[in-house]
Amino acid sequence: MESIQQKQDQIIEEFNFFQDWSEKYQYLIDLGKTLPEFAENNKIDSNLIKGCQSKVWLNSSFNDNIIIFEADSDAIISKGIISLLVKVFSGHKPEEILEANINFIEKIGLDSHLSQTRANGLLSMVKQIKIYAIAYQAKQ
Amino acid sequence: MESIQQKQDQIIEEFNFFQDWSEKYQYLIDLGKTLPEFAENNKIDSNLIKGCQSKVWLNSSFNDNIIIFEADSDAIISKGIISLLVKVFSGHKPEEILEANINFIEKIGLDSHLSQTRANGLLSMVKQIKIYAIAYQAKQ
């Protein structure tokens, strides 16, 4: 299993190939479409992330000291973005997540190409992921 | 008895002699000081004119078809101004007062040399004088 940093570097490399924002958006949209189905009964208010104009749900489970994230959104670009986050964070220990330095978002220029409301939504997502990590760490 | 217009013309002529605002103010102050005493028991709320920062009282009496005005103020410049008004309007018939075209205020430059709050106060005074005239005319 790759580390969180390795996964970020991979994403950064991928995005380096894109010429302009439309390719980035197209990639996010495609990612959004391929994100695995999210169980309808997990679309509950307690999984909803505040601060996004679209609805974003984030669910997590904890097994063998490892957190698995699943996510969904009713907007496809949000779904693409959160699928990046799931890719980066899912399958890691709480400690790893808490220690991780999240830099791929700026590096791939998402923060400037996403409107800030989206970027804030993204921040909320990262925050929520870290909150889960803290909670599971406490459980250990 | 001179007409209202004649009295206004007289005032305009007097003010023509003044070189600057300070002479005009000095004149108003002196006028204010020489305005006859106003009976304390006439200093009642119903005689008070709204719209002045200082208190201005205007009292009137009606005899032989003629209105006599008396006025007072706790500020001396206001008192000077209202003494001009009393001079112009007192001793006239309601009709004369209602028909009169009041132009001396601008002509002597009082409206530009008085701050507008004062000028508004002055307008309130003229308005009050006309209201008295209307009331007495109705009584006839």
Added chain:
Amino acid sequence: MIDVYKIREDFPILSKKINNTDLIYLDNAATSQTPIQVIDAISDYYKNYNSNIHRGLHSLSVDATNKFEETRLKVKEHFGIAHTHEIIFTSGTTHGINIISSGLEKMISSKDELIVSEMEHHSNIVPWQMLCEKTGSKLKVIPIKDDGTLNIDEYKSLLTPNVKFVFINHVSNTLGIVNPIKEIIDLAHANKSQVLVDGAQGAAHFKINLSELDVDYYVASAHKLCGPTGVGFLYGKSDLLNSLPPYQGGGEMISNVTFNKTEYADLPHKFEAGTPNIAGVIAFGSALDYMNSIGFDNIESYEKTLLDYATESLKKITNLKIYGDIEEKISVISFNVGNHHPSDIGSILDQFGIAVRTGQHCTQPIMDRFNIPGTVRASFSFYNTKSEIDLFVDAVKKASKMLG
């Protein structure tokens, strides 16, 4: 007629670049842009006669007071109001509505009923819900039909003797639909109900005469009328305003203060507690001047041309659905494309430098009515051009294609 390219020169923001392309501003229903004349009026105030008003004896204060009161006169003239003291300056539509909703607290009881419509902005819903909660009175809702218009037959049957007030927007900010407010007012008056019209969207697009409308209360915001943020006005018939208690306590709104007894000042001051947005009110006057110099008739007919052109062009896009596509509307188009989330369309449009609004537009009940998460809303103003609309329609097509 309108020389739109000449007009655009008055708006510095319109030559701005967004994401390296020209800004195309189609979010006019949220806030209008500001011509240089209005911006200059604000600077002029602060550079030449900034001063607190009404109580001052010195020249600056006198100038500021006079200019401030001049706007009241302009509002009176422009909106066909009988008396200047029937105009209360507010910080915006929301503030104006809340002055009334708070004022009615003591005048409404649990037997009374209030009517709003399903297409109201939250600002014209929540204050009445709060009022009902405090007084126990009942809020009834005029439903909207599938085409987005009000169901006037339903309105008539809701108008029972217990109905004390009707709260209705002149124009829907989401659908652009112009409501038949004259009819609504006349029906209400025949029922002895009073009417407050939320004119946030109405005031900006055509000329209205409040005396002829015979409306009881009317509220609007300057920032939708080429004016500054933080300013609006409330019109009320003077006997009604006189019968309401003051809203806020403070300076200006009193004539006499002792610890035993405080007397309130006359209208309009009774409702204008504290130092107002002096620069803003003065600039609002300039905004009215500006719009009148262009002419509301010209604005109305030009915006209608833009609306028709945009509606036709958009309709050619497969799966594009417009909400409230009727004849009687201002230049606002709310739509969705297929099942794409409005925020997806909006984000992509932003990359093209096109500013539209997406979401619920503070009208959640409309979204619930049509069972959608939101819409993309493009709203045009007299400074928009047909070629902007072409670029916009083209971008919607591209966005839809990208989203697949």
Added chain:
Amino acid sequence: MIDVYKIREDFPILSKKINNTDLIYLDNAATSQTPIQVIDAISDYYKNYNSNIHRGLHSLSVDATNKFEETRLKVKEHFGIAHTHEIIFTSGTTHGINIISSGLEKMISSKDELIVSEMEHHSNIVPWQMLCEKTGSKLKVIPIKDDGTLNIDEYKSLLTPNVKFVFINHVSNTLGIVNPIKEIIDLAHANKSQVLVDGAQGAAHFKINLSELDVDYYVASAHKLCGPTGVGFLYGKSDLLNSLPPYQGGGEMISNVTFNKTEYADLPHKFEAGTPNIAGVIAFGSALDYMNSIGFDNIESYEKTLLDYATESLKKITNLKIYGDIEEKISVISFNVGNHHPSDIGSILDQFGIAVRTGQHCTQPIMDRFNIPGTVRASFSFYNTKSEIDLFVDAVKKASKMLG
């Protein structure tokens, strides 16, 4: 130290002529003048990113939202506030006080007592009188002594167990006296009473740390702090603000609206209904930056020099009486000369191009206390000079001579 002549170049209005002489602006307690940096911030907003905030997805809206929220951060830093959500933007001090007075309606009963002081601005009296009228609670008044200061012994004896709230100004706008608010707050807290401080005059003249003060609520206006008109802020401890009902209903302040149930948004939005004064809030941030670039320590010590100089010079005038001539004060001098009516002095000073305020300064109880119709109030700011004070004192002498 302050280079006053350099600073004056930032203020376009200070080079204005009034009645053919240079303007001498000594009405700073009513409203402060506005530096070009703040004026430019307003223009910049309208020229470059005017847009409605918070709900927008497009770039302009994002820029406007970020700049708006930046001011909240600046207020937090400047006033030593723990959390940004404890800061509510208002249209001014009066609005802030009324948010609280309206919010307390349901929390106060006829057994409760409230305390104000005899030196309050009407804005910090009338709302509490209105609250008492609605709730039947009792308003008690801390008297002032002959020297203008609060009678703290009386305050202590008024602080009985029934006292729920104390409302007090930080600095008297009429007398310039700085109240011992730390002591007042600590005494109140020991009595389990909450304290609202009216900081309209305090915030502009020295730096304060609200966390250290441990004050429950604090309100101020931007227009007294080199900022624009129509903006202010309310600070409240978050648990207290959370416990209050919302003030106005409208957009922004809700998270969910249906006709069955409406949920209010979290702080600070719960209290910020409707489109705010966006340009104004952003310019308020620039005003704080500007004043901090000069430095509040510098401002405080320079203004003290002006105050001492003016006080000494005025005292040499026969029959001139200063109200509140004590050590702990800001640069405000209220006075009368003999029996001359303050408006007579003020009118003559205006002819000399000198702007002072005359009258009751919205503090009628102070006038009643000293049995005077009003005062002449000269208030100095960090951009005033000693030579302006010389001209002012000279003009007072001349006025007094003219009046005889």
